[in-house]
Amino acid sequence: MDDRIREHAEVLVDWSARIEPGDDVVVGVAEDAHDLAVAVAEKLGEVGANVVTTYDSGEVSRAYLRAHDGEFEAGDHELAMAEAADAFLRLGGGRNTTATADVDSDTMQAYSRARTDLREARMDTDWVSTVHPTRSLAQQASMAYEEYQEFVYDAVLRDWESLAERMAEMKTILDEGSEVRLVKEREDQPPTDVTMSVEGRTAVNSAASVAYDSHNLPSGEVFTAPYDTAGEVFFDVPMTINSKRVRGVRLVFEDGEVVEFAAEQGEDEIESVLETDDGARRLGELGIGMNRGIDRFTDNILFDEKMGDTVHLALGRAYDSNLPDGEEGNHSAVHVDMITDVSEASRIEVDGEVVQRDGVFRFEEEFEG
Amino acid sequence: MDDRIREHAEVLVDWSARIEPGDDVVVGVAEDAHDLAVAVAEKLGEVGANVVTTYDSGEVSRAYLRAHDGEFEAGDHELAMAEAADAFLRLGGGRNTTATADVDSDTMQAYSRARTDLREARMDTDWVSTVHPTRSLAQQASMAYEEYQEFVYDAVLRDWESLAERMAEMKTILDEGSEVRLVKEREDQPPTDVTMSVEGRTAVNSAASVAYDSHNLPSGEVFTAPYDTAGEVFFDVPMTINSKRVRGVRLVFEDGEVVEFAAEQGEDEIESVLETDDGARRLGELGIGMNRGIDRFTDNILFDEKMGDTVHLALGRAYDSNLPDGEEGNHSAVHVDMITDVSEASRIEVDGEVVQRDGVFRFEEEFEG
Numbered sequence: 001m002d003d004r005i006r007e008h009a010e011v012l013v014d015w016s017a018r019i020e021p022g023d024d025v026v027v028g029v030a031e032d033a034h035d036l037a038v039a040v041a042e043k044l045g046e047v048g049a050n051v052v053t054t055y056d057s058g059e060v061s062r063a064y065l066r067a068h069d070g071e072f073e074a075g076d077h078e079l080a081m082a083e084a085a086d087a088f089l090r091l092g093g094g095r096n097t098t099a100t101a102d103v104d105s106d107t108m109q110a111y112s113r114a115r116t117d118l119r120e121a122r123m124d125t126d127w128v129s130t131v132h133p134t135r136s137l138a139q140q141a142s143m144a145y146e147e148y149q150e151f152v153y154d155a156v157l158r159d160w161e162s163l164a165e166r167m168a169e170m171k172t173i174l175d176e177g178s179e180v181r182l183v184k185e186r187e188d189q190p191p192t193d194v195t196m197s198v199e200g201r202t203a204v205n206s207a208a209s210v211a212y213d214s215h216n217l218p219s220g221e222v223f224t225a226p227y228d229t230a231g232e233v234f235f236d237v238p239m240t241i242n243s244k245r246v247r248g249v250r251l252v253f254e255d256g257e258v259v260e261f262a263a264e265q266g267e268d269e270i271e272s273v274l275e276t277d278d279g280a281r282r283l284g285e286l287g288i289g290m291n292r293g294i295d296r297f298t299d300n301i302l303f304d305e306k307m308g309d310t311v312h313l314a315l316g317r318a319y320d321s322n323l324p325d326g327e328e329g330n331h332s333a334v335h336v337d338m339i340t341d342v343s344e345a346s347r348i349e350v351d352g353e354v355v356q357r358d359g360v361f362r363f364e365e366e367f368e369g
Numbered sequence: 370m371d372d373r374i375r376e377h378a379e380v381l382v383d384w385s386a387r388i389e390p391g392d393d394v395v396v397g398v399a400e401d402a403h404d405l406a407v408a409v410a411e412k413l414g415e416v417g418a419n420v421v422t423t424y425d426s427g428e429v430s431r432a433y434l435r436a437h438d439g440e441f442e443a444g445d446h447e448l449a450m451a452e453a454a455d456a457f458l459r460l461g462g463g464r465n466t467t468a469t470a471d472v473d474s475d476t477m478q479a480y481s482r483a484r485t486d487l488r489e490a491r492m493d494t495d496w497v498s499t500v501h502p503t504r505s506l507a508q509q510a511s512m513a514y515e516e517y518q519e520f521v522y523d524a525v526l527r528d529w530e531s532l533a534e535r536m537a538e539m540k541t542i543l544d545e546g547s548e549v550r551l552v553k554e555r556e557d558q559p560p561t562d563v564t565m566s567v568e569g570r571t572a573v574n575s576a577a578s579v580a581y582d583s584h585n586l587p588s589g590e591v592f593t594a595p596y597d598t599a600g601e602v603f604f605d606v607p608m609t610i611n612s613k614r615v616r617g618v619r620l621v622f623e624d625g626e627v628v629e630f631a632a633e634q635g636e637d638e639i640e641s642v643l644e645t646d647d648g649a650r651r652l653g654e655l656g657i658g659m660n661r662g663i664d665r666f667t668d669n670i671l672f673d674e675k676m677g678d679t680v681h682l683a684l685g686r687a688y689d690s691n692l693p694d695g696e697e698g699n700h701s702a703v704h705v706d707m708i709t710d711v712s713e714a715s716r717i718e719v720d721g722e723v724v725q726r727d728g729v730f731r732f733e734e735e736f737e738g
């Protein structure tokens with residue numbers, strides 16, 4: 001076995017999920033994540049955790065979803081397992097990133113809605129999502145297989161402690177601020193000028209560990225849960241939503257809700273997301289990418305949204321970790337991230353002060369206020 | 370997809386497990402059983418069941434077991450799922466039938482013991498085991514891949530209702546009898562002459578359906594739970610126990626317990642089985658193979674024990690379905706089947722009367738009492 005797979009498993013189990021002896025762990029294994037599953041099982045055996053491995057196959061899901069009449073319910077057995085689990089480790093890496101492309105979006109939404117309780121039970125655990133580099137993900141990234149493996153391990157096998165320190169500075173700025181404004185004025189794109197409140201919300205220093213309320217490996221972003229969004233925003237980074245290609249999305253917000261939308265490609269998908277439920281029309285997340293180890297877009301949200309020089313906004317569910325105890329954030333069955341490149345003609349302001357210009361942060365040497 | 374895979378899924382879900390709308394089903398998927406998992410998911414979607422798929426990988430298990438210190442416990446999450454499930458469908462078919470060959474048997478036993486409650490919870494559901502024909506199973510059977518596929522589908526895609534009727538005759542004989550004696554006098558083998566009581570026990574007409582208390586697909590055996598075993602028995606059909614080859618096992622029983630044992634190959638494995646717990650030294654099952662559609666031994670207990678002209682005895686756990694309500698059968702963490710060929714120089718007697726000679730049953734035309 002490639003040593004990097006074992007190192008990946010070690011970062012996941014020790015740094016990210018902080019698994020302890022006797023923990024009840026669910027490991028979700030995508031079709032081609034077998035090798036990582038073996039390494040993770042070895043590591044979990046060493047720690048002395050109790051393990052259930054689930055088979056998270058896109059092809060199995062597709063067959064089930066297409067055959068079903070659409071009146072879904074979450075199984076009591078699946079809910080019971082999730083409620084009793086201490087941690088969920090999701091090892092992505094299927095054989096085909098478009099395996100569910102011919103499942104209609106009404107079905108997808110109905111299925112997602114039926115699983116709201118289940119999803120919440122999982123999010124109450126120490127969950128972490130990562131991916132095993134597979135050929136299908138390499139293809140999605142337009143990269144050769146070995147090249148893609150290097151890309152993934154460069155992003156995953158990092159000095160997470162030192163990255164965490166740098167991100168703490170951005171977290172402080174957001175925590176102390178009330179209003180965030182994102183402005184982008186590129187000649188070749190529709191304009192972006194959007195404001196949102198972050199007053200009372202707590203930013204997460206997403207250092208790829210549950211100890212930081214961070215649940216992705218790799219990570220490297222600072223995110224919070226905004227509200228009262230107003231203005232317009234254009235997302236120029238392409239992405240895949242429910243196996244469909246989506247590009248050039250423009251959203252207009254009033255009083256916190258999307259009131260107008262358009263997309264150069266995949267407009268139906270955006271519409272379908274927005275119609276999932278009321279919460280799907282509001283933002284659940286503002287995220288600022290700070291992982292400069294990720295050097296290109298690979299059409300995989302796990303990596304793209306962490307990249308330096310990017311900002312992302314998510315429609316739908318807010319994370320509890322951004323909310324004061326007892327406060328309700330935005331509820332939704334979906335959480336769909338959309339990314340915009342802020343490397344040029346862009347700025348982020350907090351309470352009227354520029355804190356990032358063209359991707360460079362105020363606390364960095366190269367910053368030109 | 371090969372039509373036979375869809376037919377297999379249909380027999381499994383409809384005939385065998387009798388899945389109904391809203392049932393909470395766990396589908397255990399071995400490494401190479403993906404195609405069958407897709408077909409089963411399609412069928413379960415059609416029925417409207419709620420599905421969790423688990424990944425039952427020998428390689429993942431091996432990594433976990435070898436790394437663990439041996440103080441196992443069953444996870445509360447796994448137990449909670451099993452207790453809430455209505456059915457377990459186990460789709461066997463790994464990439465290597467000896468995937469756990471280098472896990473020591475103490476570890477295996479400790480793991481098995483820690484999972485007793487879990488196993489019992491599963492057995493309280495409508496569970497069914499089947500296998501998807503894989504290259505590794507073909508290799509174990511010393512067959513070509515396509516040849517093996519035909520073998521499996523011949524055994525699985527049968528007229529189960531008519532086989533069930535024939536087996537009902539053998540069930541009646543065992544239910545009405547008190548003592549079963551198995552005698553085999555072949556010049557080339559150690560002798561077999563063993564008696565056991567079946568008084569008060571109920572034989573199962575194992576017609577590959579939970580409606581018959583039958584949990585294997587394929588099936589085609591009549592089995593009961595014997596006790597007070599005395600005498601000696603020689604098992605001439607080779608088998609694999611915990612990934613180890615075992616051949617030519619001889620057991621001597623007194624007062625229901627094994628008091629002497631030997632094996633031409635794999636004697637350590639037999640010793641390790643016998644030492645699991647007290648119940649492992651007693652019989653949990655007497656089974657009479659009646660599926661003449663299975664025409665050869667393939668070193669796979671799921672098929673071998675169902676073959677016509679064979680009798681098998683299992684050390685360890687008895688099935689509740691053989692016991693009157695409230696009666697305790699033999700308890701054990703193991704259930705290890707061993708098979709003997711009764712096609713020649715053999716007879717089965719019930720209460721002194723010959724009911725099978727050289728594989729031919731009393732209720733068949735060719736029978737020579």
